[in-house]
Amino acid sequence: MNRLTTRIGDDMITEKTVFFLLLAALCAGASGGIVHAAGDPDAGKQVFQACARCHGPALAAEANRQQPVPRLGGQHATYLLSSLDAYAGGKRKHAEMERIAGSLSQQEKEDIAAYLAQFELKQFPIPGSGDAPAAIATIIENCRVCHGVGGNSFVPDYPRINGQDEQYLLEALKSYQNGARTNATMVYVVKNLTEQELRDIAAYYAGQKGGLTAINK
Ligand code: HEC
Ligand code: HEC
Incomplete structure (x- = not known):
């Protein structure tokens, strides 16, 4: 076995993966780790009526869409809160x-x-959860460290991306390349990926069954 390679469970962990594992631990630590939002879902349902025109049934129907809209059903509360704060603070454009x-x-x-x-x-x-296409298999292995198997992240700071809208995923990945989103980890992770790789990645995660859902109620 190579000096830089260790066996953990069934996974062969390379030096690069170890780097991402460390990064993952650092990121979770920096943002306080596992935090549960203390919100009231019934009150949230009322407020969400104002969001439904974009994130609601029209999204499910995928009708009249001028821009990709993310699916929010089943997303981690911690990530939802941090993304709303990022918009509110002008950090996410x-x-x-x-x-x-x-x-x-x-x-x-x-x-x-x-x-x-x-x-x-x-x-x-x-x-x-299905295998990633060969062309992106190694890339996906690194994403899995934070976003989980098939994008089904179990760490509340890391968004779920399984079943997310394909076009939205592609735009989100590009936003870390073009500077519209500035999360340092994600900028680093996608900076050398090609347009074709980003497309394959978006298609792979969007195709994961049983993931995020559109809100239909
Ligand atoms: C006019 C349409 C529209 C309305 C109304 C709207 N959104 Fe959005 N929302 C979008 C679009 C488009 C994006 C993707 C923007 C981007 O690329 O950053 C988005 C992104 C988000 C995200 C980020 C999700 C992620 O995966 O990062 C959250 C959370 C969100 N919206 C919540 C809400 C909430 C809560 C409301 C109501 C209070 C709301 N939105 C109302 C169109 C809308
Ligand atoms: C070290 C942890 C880590 C790794 C590794 C990582 N991510 Fe992320 N990812 C994050 C965090 C944290 C966010 C939220 C950043 C933000 O708020 O902009 C994120 C955001 C995203 C988003 C946006 C989700 C949304 O709802 O808008 C996508 C898509 C994504 N990552 C895909 C990937 C892919 C593909 C890979 C592998 C090439 C990857 N990530 C590797 C931590 C990670």
Whole structure:
């Protein structure tokens, strides 16, 4: 066995993966690790009515969409809160979401996050989850350290990406390359990936069954 290679369980962990594992631990530590939002889902459902025109049934129907809209059902509350804070603070750029998130109180944000997080994933955890296409298999191995098997992350700071809208995933990945989103880890992770690799990655995670859902209620 190579000096830089250790066997942990069934996984062959390379030096690069160890780097990502360390990065993962650091990131989780920096943001306080596992935190549960103290929101009220029933109150969140009421506030979410204002979001439904984009994130609601129209999203499910995928009708009249001018831009990709993320699926929010089953997303971690902690990540939802941090993304709303990023828009509200102008750190994540998107004119409409900046305005909308900026108008919410802390309690409303927590309530909405609690409401959205309670949409259970249809399969949890995803058994097997299908293999990534060979061209991106090694890349996916590194993503798995934080985003979990098939994108079904179990760490609340790391967004679930399984079953996410394919076009949205592609745009999100590109946003870390073009500077619209600045999360240092993600910028580092995607900086050398080609357009084709990003497309393959988006298709792979979007195709994971039983992941994030559109809100239909
Ligand atoms: C006009 C349409 C529209 C409305 C209304 C809207 N959103 Fe969004 N939302 C979007 C779009 C488009 C994005 C993706 C923006 C981007 O690329 O950063 C987004 C992104 C998000 C994200 C980030 C998800 C992720 O995976 O990172 C969250 C969370 C979110 N919206 C919550 C809300 C909430 C809560 C409301 C209501 C209070 C709301 N949105 C209202 C269109 C909308
Ligand atoms: C060390 C941990 C870590 C690794 C490794 C990692 N990510 Fe991430 N990822 C994150 C964090 C944290 C965020 C949220 C960043 C933010 O708020 O912008 C994120 C965000 C994302 C998003 C945006 C999700 C959304 O809802 O908008 C996508 C897509 C994504 N990662 C895909 C990947 C892919 C593909 C890989 C492998 C090439 C990868 N990530 C590797 C931690 C990681």
